[in-house]
Amino acid sequence: MAIYIDVSSAVHGKAGLGRYSESLARALLRRDPERFALFYNRGPHTWPPEGLEWVPARTLRAGYKPWRMAVWMAHLSRVSFDRMLPGAELFHATEHLLLPLRGIPTVLTVHDMIFKLFPEHQKRLNFWYLNAAMPLYCRRASAIITVSEWSKRDIVAHYKVDPAKITVIHEAASPEFTLAPDRLVQDARSHYGLPQRFLIHVGTIEPRKNLTRLVEALARLRAEGLAIPLVAVGGKGWLYEDFFRKLDELGMADLVHFPGYVPARDLPLLYNAATVAILPSVYEGFGLPLLEAMACGAPVLSSDTSSLTEIGGDAPLYFDPYDLDAMAEAIRTVWSDSALQADMRRRGLRQAARFSWDLAAAETCAVYDSLLR
Numbered sequence: 001m002a003i004y005i006d007v008s009s010a011v012h013g014k015a016g017l018g019r020y021s022e023s024l025a026r027a028l029l030r031r032d033p034e035r036f037a038l039f040y041n042r043g044p045h046t047w048p049p050e051g052l053e054w055v056p057a058r059t060l061r062a063g064y065k066p067w068r069m070a071v072w073m074a075h076l077s078r079v080s081f082d083r084m085l086p087g088a089e090l091f092h093a094t095e096h097l098l099l100p101l102r103g104i105p106t107v108l109t110v111h112d113m114i115f116k117l118f119p120e121h122q123k124r125l126n127f128w129y130l131n132a133a134m135p136l137y138c139r140r141a142s143a144i145i146t147v148s149e150w151s152k153r154d155i156v157a158h159y160k161v162d163p164a165k166i167t168v169i170h171e172a173a174s175p176e177f178t179l180a181p182d183r184l185v186q187d188a189r190s191h192y193g194l195p196q197r198f199l200i201h202v203g204t205i206e207p208r209k210n211l212t213r214l215v216e217a218l219a220r221l222r223a224e225g226l227a228i229p230l231v232a233v234g235g236k237g238w239l240y241e242d243f244f245r246k247l248d249e250l251g252m253a254d255l256v257h258f259p260g261y262v263p264a265r266d267l268p269l270l271y272n273a274a275t276v277a278i279l280p281s282v283y284e285g286f287g288l289p290l291l292e293a294m295a296c297g298a299p300v301l302s303s304d305t306s307s308l309t310e311i312g313g314d315a316p317l318y319f320d321p322y323d324l325d326a327m328a329e330a331i332r333t334v335w336s337d338s339a340l341q342a343d344m345r346r347r348g349l350r351q352a353a354r355f356s357w358d359l360a361a362a363e364t365c366a367v368y369d370s371l372l373r
Contacts, residue, residue: 001087001088001089002035002036002037002056002087002088002089003028003035003036003037003088003089003090003091003092003368004036004037004038004039004058004085004088004090004091004092005021005024005025005028005036005037005038005039005092005094006021006039006040006091006092006093006094006095006097006099007021007022007025007038007039007040007048007049007052007094008021008039008040008041008095008097009021009094009095010022010025010040010049011040011041011042011043011046011047011048011049012041012043012046012064015203015204015234015235016111016203016286016288016289017094017095017111019174019264019288020094020109020111020147020171020288021094021095022049022052023171023172023174023357024094024357024360024361024364025038025049025052025055026049026051026052026357027357027358027360027361028361028364028365029052029055030358030361031358031361031362031365032365033055036055037055037056037057037058037088038052038055038056038057038058039057039058039059039085039091040057040059041059041060041061041062041064041067042059042060042061043061043063044061058084058085058086060084065125067097068097068129069129071097071098071099071100072129072132072133074100075098075100075133075136075137075140078100079100080100080101080102080103081099081100081101082101082102082103082104084099085099085101085104088101088104089104089105089372090104090105090106090107090368090371090372091104091105091106091107092106092107092109092364092368093106093107093108093109093137093141094109095109095111096108096110096111096130096133096134096137097137098137098140098141100140105142105143105371105372106140106141106142106143107141107142107143107144107145107364107367107368107371108137108138108141108143108144108145109144109145109146109147110134110138110144110145110146110151110155111146111147111151111285111286112147112151112154112283112284112285112286113151113154113155113158113285114208114283114285115127115130115131115134116130116131116134116154116158117154117283118207118208118282118283119131120207134159135159138155138159138161139159139161141165142371143165143166143167143367143370143371144161144165144166144167145166145167145168145169145364145367146166146167146168146169146285147168147169147170147171147285147286147307148168148170148285148286148306148307148310148311149168149307149310150285150306150307150310151168151285151286151307152166152168167363167367169360169363169364169367170286170311170355170360171286171288171291171355171357171360172291172355172356172357172359172360173288173291173292173294173295173352173355174264174292174357175357176264176265176268177267177268177271177291177292177295177296177352178268178295178296179272179296179297179349180268180269180272180296184269185269185272185273187269188266188269188270188272188273189273191266192231192259192262192266192270193257193259194231194257194259194270194273195229195231195257197229197275198228198229198230198231198257198273198274198275199218199228199229199230199231199274199275199276199277199278199331199335200230200231200233200270200271200273200274200276200277200278200293200298201214201230201231201232201233201234201277201278201279201280201289202233202234202267202270202271202277202289202292202293203233203234203279203281203289204234204235204236205232205234205235205236205240205243206240207240207242208281208282208283209280209281210280210281210282210303210321211232211243211280212242212243212246213280213321213322213324213327214230214278214280214327215230215243215246215247215250215252215256216246216250216324217324217327217328217331218230218252218255218328218331219250219251219252220324220328221328221331221332222252222255226332226335226336227255228255228331228335229255229256229257230255230256230257231257231259231270231274232256232257232258233259233262233267233270235261267292268292268295268296271292271293271295271296271297271298272296272297272298274293274298275299275335275341276298276299276300276301276331276334276335276341277289277293277298277299277300277301278300278301278302278331279293279300279301279302279303279308279316280301280302280303280319280321280327281303281305281306281308281321282303282305282321282322283305283306284305284306284307284308285306285307286307286311287302287306287307287308287311287312290302290308290311290312290316291311291351291352291355293348294312294315294316294348294349294351294352295348295349295352295353297345297348297349298345298348299317299334299340299341299344299345299348300312300315300316300317300344300348301316301317301318301319301330301331301334302316302317302318302319303318303319303320303321304318304319304320304321305321311355312351313347313351313354314347314351315344315347315348315350315351315352316344316348317330317333317334317344318330
């Protein structure tokens with residue numbers, strides 16, 4: 001008998017969702033390596049997360065969209081996928097895709113309600129699918145895990161789920177996100193061609209991340225004589241055309257550096273190299289880059305919306321993400337004050353230390369055990 005953890009998002013490198021499923025799987029396996037197995041939808045050039053090749057796994061090969069629709073249609077037609085998971089005592093869906101199982105308890109992680117709250121930030125098909133499927137998945141899951149109190153309130157408010165069915169379990173920065181030796185930081189700076197001082201943003205380029213306003217704020221500062229380089233780590237997501245159009249309109253392309261694909265092992269080094277990190281999102285279900293940056297000693301600027309104040313505590317300097325003047329002033333204040341940066345580093349390291357994947361794994365196992373009694 002095994003508890004199956006869906007790591008499809010990690011196998012396919014899906015940014016924050018992938019880091020969540022991989023980090024949770026690793027922490028669960030550290031806790032009890034005999035109890036867990038992996039499940040994932042593999043592609044032509046995919047493989048298990050590095051170092052987890054030894055873990056028993058059930059896989060299938062289907063395109064992401066066809067598989068998502070197959071799962072949805074199976075739910076509607078009451079078809080069971082129990083045979084796909086032989087010997088399963090529980091299945092944990094770590095992204096917004098719950099297998100239709102009848103005799104096997106299920107746990108669903110709901111990361112956020114962005115698709116419900118910001119429909120203008122979604123592709124049409126994704127918006128339709130999530131709004132149709134998620135209410136059903138939330139009803140049929142045996143238990144729900146979400147990553148912040150803010151997200152729990154959203155789920156309860158929009159889907160009328162019994163709050164007792166939902167457990168909040170915070171994410172954490174993975175252990176490799178920590179202070180790094182200066183030699184390694186300088187090697188990374190040279191390898192990626194980074195400026196000596198820069199502002200870093202980590203995240204997919206999509207409307208919710210609010211990068212267009214960030215570039216506008218940086219353009220205002222440049223007009224005042226303060227040119228601040230931005231290193232934008234993350235691939236193109238969706239509806240990103242406005243961002244690149246604004247970049248050209250403002251003549252800011254020379255100040256924005258796109259390092260391209262950054263392996264997970266190098267990302268902590270880029271945080272270490274940064275002068276300041278920023279998370280200007282209009283909404284986050286958790287905001288993992290906030291913790292990652294703080295764990296690496298970067299002073300953090302953050303929008304004051306959704307879960308971000310819950311996760312950041314007193315460490316970041318917050319601003320209204322819709323107010324360009326407030327964003328520009330926050331950047332100016334921290335960029336120019338080394339004493340403030342040092343104080344923010346201390347507070348950030350202290351706040352990040354309150355979160356750990358081992359704690360998240362223990363709390364997740366408590367949810368599993370409550371269903372298996």
